[in-house]
Amino acid sequence: MQKKDFLYEGKAKIIYRTDDPVHVLVEFKDDATAFDGVKKDRLEDKGVLNNRLSAHFFSLLEQHGINTHYIKTISDREMLVKSLEIIPVEVIVRNIAAGSLSKRLGIPEKTELKKTVLEFSLKDDELHDPMINHYHIYAMDLAKPEEMAEMERVALKVNEILVPYLKDKNIVLVDFKLEFGRHNGEIVLGDEISPDTCRFWDSSSGEKMDKDRFRRDMGGVVEAYREVLRRLEGGENPAVEGES
Numbered sequence: 001m002q003k004k005d006f007l008y009e010g011k012a013k014i015i016y017r018t019d020d021p022v023h024v025l026v027e028f029k030d031d032a033t034a035f036d037g038v039k040k041d042r043l044e045d046k047g048v049l050n051n052r053l054s055a056h057f058f059s060l061l062e063q064h065g066i067n068t069h070y071i072k073t074i075s076d077r078e079m080l081v082k083s084l085e086i087i088p089v090e091v092i093v094r095n096i097a098a099g100s101l102s103k104r105l106g107i108p109e110k111t112e113l114k115k116t117v118l119e120f121s122l123k124d125d126e127l128h129d130p131m132i133n134h135y136h137i138y139a140m141d142l143a144k145p146e147e148m149a150e151m152e153r154v155a156l157k158v159n160e161i162l163v164p165y166l167k168d169k170n171i172v173l174v175d176f177k178l179e180f181g182r183h184n185g186e187i188v189l190g191d192e193i194s195p196d197t198c199r200f201w202d203s204s205s206g207e208k209m210d211k212d213r214f215r216r217d218m219g220g221v222v223e224a225y226r227e228v229l230r231r232l233e234g235g236e237n238p239a240v241e242g243e244s
């Protein structure tokens with residue numbers, strides 16, 4: 001596999017073409033952004049940690065029969081993935097009220113939801129990723145009904161797999177965001193699964209172990225991501241390449 005020209009740069013990742021047209025290379029950056037890019041910083045090693053955390057989650061989900069874009073890890077910051085035609089709909093799964101749900105509906109943070117909530121947002125920073133429903137999705141021809149059904153099925157299955165898996169590591173999966181794309185006529189789980197895209201709370205202390213630490217200027221962001229990785233990998237202190 002040969003890394004070729006640059007294809008696209010997002011807020012946290014860069015995508016490169018490879019010599020194989022059906023595969024692309026994802027490079028995880030150390031850049032951290034919040035509030036649609038208004039708040040920015042560089043957090044050393046965040047890219048390395050998110051590459052490893054995403055690889056861990058994708059591999060786990062593949063073992064449970066979920067079709068993900070992940071193929072293999074190439075380096076400390078790079079993974080090889082299937083090239084997807086991205087569906088510009090963010091799928092959000094919620095177990096506990098937090099963030100925009102609490103703000104929008106006045107449900108106090110930490111309230112356990114009686115039923116898992118699925119939400120959809122249009123992936124558009126300029127519009128601040130507005131929440132949309134099935135009618136908008138079909139009216140804008142973003143996805144077909146059968147594709148939505150598959151995305152919803154997979155999102156709920158991912159939740160069913162990750163909640164007990166993380167509980168066992170003393171982590172509460174509060175909520176998370178998924179993105180999907182099309183590959184060879186199939187719906188495939190793409191993007192990343194990391195503390196940038198999930199809310200993780202320590203089961204004992206309730207302490208935040210995710211991007212909310214950055215959003216809310218709490219400090220200790222990279223340390224929290226490293227602790228999530230340590231719990232997933234079961235080691236003492238996960239070595240991060242390039243770290244002295």
Ligand code: 5GP
Nearest residue numbers: 092098099100101175176177196197198199
């Ligand atoms: P909220 O809607 O409460 O801000 O986010 C719900 C969950 O989805 C959180 O875990 C959050 O990290 C994730 N999420 C929603 N939208 C985005 C987004 O545009 N970027 C990232 N990185 N995560 C998002």
